[in-house]
Amino acid sequence: MAEKSGPATTGRAPAADKPADIRNVVLVGHSGTGKTTLVEALLQAAGAVNRAGRVEDGSTVSDYDEAEIRQQRSINLTVEPVIVDGEGGPIKVNLLDTPGYADFVGDLRAGLRAADAALFVLSATDGIDEQTRMLWDECAALDMPRAVAITRVDHPRADFADTVRQCQEAFGANVLPAYLPVTAGEGAHRTVRGLMGLLTRRYHDYSTGRPVEAAPPEEVAGQVESMRAALIEGVIQESEDETLMDRYMAGQELDPAMLVADLEAAVARGTFYPVLAVSTTTGxxxxxxxxxxxxACPGPQERPVPPVTTPDGAPVPDLTCDPDGPLLAEVVKTVSDPYVGRVSLVRVFSGTLRPDTMVHVSGHGLHDRGHEDHDVAERVGGLSVPLGKESRPVGQVVAGDICAVAKLSRAETGDTLSDPERPLLMRPWTFPEPLLPVAVRAASKSDEDRLAQAVARLSAEDITLRVEVNPETHQMVLWCMGEAHQDVALDRLANRYGVHVLTEEMRIPLRETFAVPAQGTGRNVKQSGGHGEYGICHIRVEPLPSGTGLEFIDKIVGGVVPRQYIPSVEKGIRTQMEHGVASGYPLVDIRVTLYDGKAHSVDSSDMAFQKAGRLALRDAAEHAAVAMLEPVDELTVLVADAYMGAVMSDLSARRGRVVGTEPVPPGRTLIRAEVPQLEIVRYAIDLRSVAHGTGTFSRRYLRHEPLPEHLAKSHVAARQG
Known part of the structure; x- marks a missing residue:
């Protein structure tokens, strides 16, 4: 690569003038690899912050929001822009720092959407986990250019060579180091003396604390030459100059500058992945x-614009990253600021976004998560770029750049902003499905009054959160990505929105049905001296297959129950079914035959026969066995082959039935099973443990099935208690 001792910098950039002067780079990797620390080190190297990590206004780059401080982990996507001198002039580099913890994959996906290249940050002490392998595959599917930064190379347990080997095994042979860290000492006394550029053979000596070009140590000469040969061969394989291989094989010395240019071009094309060694403590x-x-990273004009349609679905071809083109921007993240209200982080893909102008807001098809589709016009508020915890206002934002937009009250994450005269809609990126439920209720009456509004604002901010009010159990359920995501959601409700909630056990919507046929009599006869009630009906009840519901049959002959009261009996039976007959759960899947009864010319009424119908069903239940039914889900689990056996054993222990498996290259298995909902309330957490973070799953309701008798008794007792 260029292998300079350090970049010429001019600090932070308020905004760029053209797409060619912009780079959007997302930093990804599992939690604890040092992504945020690396961003801070890059900002300091660029002159954007001082040695204390402070910008001009005194705020620090690592000032997380209050939830991050309490959680002690990065949970938000953040953008930090810096200016670096490029070959054609200053280049604005937007560094997108993403959370590494799996629960906050929504912000990770947002970072991938807004970026044009990915920098995988790995630790020289921890190796590569399955989540990082899956993320690499996801970037490959997006055809996104990638590079690797190995941090903590000065740690006593660091093994740079072994980490590179793991990268090649996980990501492919085209992952090759461009630099070699030169170390001295062992164990706790181990230090990184310098950095050797493999293509140019230039050695940067860091022993004095600042990089100084010096003669390379003789003891690493052999290692340098073998690694240099592998790197050159890799570059030649990806070079568009077909003569390079012949010249190299003939023993001709190749121009290092030409090799650097070919390497950087291959990186931008997404076919070569350089590895760089970094120590954020020593620089x-x-x-x-x-x-x-x-x-090495491509500019936004070199990357295709995601698929675009009109709001009614007509394809819109030929859009490019052109500041003079039609406006096309996307909200990649939404946050609520206690002082300025809702703030939208926006990536502009085409056109130029200006403050105080009208835009059309379109999106985004997430009805199941409580997000309505948008098709409205809004006025853009102020535009700004990050500056520590603060922001710097800008006059416009051109295609390819990223900014914060204030006062978009309707726009949510995933929505498209476009010209009101030419509304557009971008195909949304894939949102992960939240699968960990937590039932909540307001802690007090004052909290109850504000809970619905606070939850609506929280779900608008966090697209991976789904809010549901269960129509059967009447509980409010927050569906989260995991325990950490759950903790953050509850934390924000309490501390950002001032609404305190209590969590409670999530109730599974069980049901009842008759296990055997039965007969019942409903006798509603009340005579109190005035107008009374009179309604008597006799019914037969039979169980039906799952999903049938109620089948009501009228077998009345001779008018013993007048025609006008037969619907009343059915209505009373349906009402009683909603309340259940044994434990309070809804009664389902029965055939009720009304075959006899009595009426009174004066005291019979619609209400009298409704009550008679309810009494008849309850009487039948007293003379027959009533079975409890539990909901069963179809579970689809994708897991690494090494953990397939453990996952299948765990599913069996949950009373699940595995109905099929199929291989999914590379190295994964798709397991289909039918599992009771009672057994998978916490499966999002348990699968992560059983499969060591390699498993994902989806679920959908299948049917209700009989609940084992011993479990039914315990649930009835709990319900009655």
Whole structure:
């Protein structure tokens, strides 16, 4: 790569003038690899912050929001722009720092959507986990250029060579180091003395704390030459110059500058993945990384615009990253600021976004999560770019850049902003399905009055959160990605919106049905001296297959129950079915035959026969066995082959039935099973443990089935208690 000792910088950029001067790079990797620390080091190397990590206004880059401080982990997508001198002038690099914890994958996906290249941040002490492998495959599916930064190379347990080997095993042979960290000492006394550029053979000595070009140590000469040969061969394989291989095989010395240019071109095309060594504590490799980001990562004009249609679905072809083109932007994240209200993080893909102008808001098809489709016009508020915890106002934002937009009251994450005269809609990216439920209720009357509004604002901010009011149990359920996501949601309700909630056990919507046929009599006879009630009916009840509902049959002959009161009997039976006959759960899947009864010319009425119908059904239940039914879901689990056996054993222990498996390259298995909902309330957490983070799953309601008798008794007792 360029292998300079450090970049020439001019600090932060308020905004760029053209797409060619912009780079959008997302930093990804599992939690604890040092992504946020690396961003801070890059900002300091660029002169955007001082050695205390502070910008001009005194705020720090690592000032997380209050929830992050309490959680002690990064949970938000953040954008930090810096200016680096490129070959054609200053380049604005937007560094998108994403959470590494799996629960906050929504912000990770948002970062991928807004970026044009990905920097995988791995630790030289921890290796590669399955989540990172899956993320690499996801970036490959998006055809996104990638590079690798290995951090903590100065740690006593660091093994740079082994980490590179793991990268090649996980990501492919085209993952090759561009630099070699030169170390001295062992164990706790181990230090990184310098960084050796493999293509140019230039050595940067960091022993004094600042990079100084020096003669390379003799003891690494052999290692450098073998790694350099592998790197050159990899570059030649991806070069568009077909003569390079012949010249190299003939022993001709290739121009390092030409090799660097070919390497950077291959990185931008997404066919070569350089590995860089970094220590954020000593600064080793930070300047080199900052220099290479604008050189090797493609500009937004080199990447295709995601598929676009009109709001009614007609394709819109030929859109490019052109500041003079039609406006096309997308809200990639929504946050609620206690002082300025809703703030939208927006990536502009085409056209130019200006403050105080009208835009059309379209999106986004998430009815199941409580998000209505948008097709409205709104006025854009102020535009700004990040500056520590603060922001700097800008006059316009061109295609390819990222900014914050204030006062978009209707727009939510995933919505498209376009010209009101030419409304457009971008195909939304894939949102992960939240599968961990937590039932909540307001802690007090004052909280109850504000809960619905607070939850609506929270779900608008966090697209991976689904809010449901269960129509059968009447509980409010927050569906989250995991325990950490759940904790953050409850934290924000309490501390951001001032609404305190109590969590409670989630009630599964069980049901009742008759296990055997039965007969019942409903006798509603009340005589109190005045107008009374009189209605008597006799019914037969029979169980029906699952999903049938109620089948009501009229077998009255001779008018013993007048015609006008037969619907009343049915209405009373349906009402009683809603309330159940044994434990309070709804009664389902029965055939009720009304075959006899009595009426009174004066005291019979619609209400009298409704009550008679309810009494008849309850009487029948007293003379027959009533079975409890539990909901069963179809579970689809995708897991690494190494953990397939453990997952299948766990499903069996949950009273599940595995109905099929199929291989899913590379190295995964898709398991289909039918599992009772009672057994998978916490499955989002349990699967992560059983499959060591390699498993994902989806679920859908299948049917209700009889609940085992011993479990039915315990649920009835709990319900009555």
């Amino acid at each position: 080793v490799g930070v300047g080199e990384l900052l220099t290479e980001l604008p050189r």
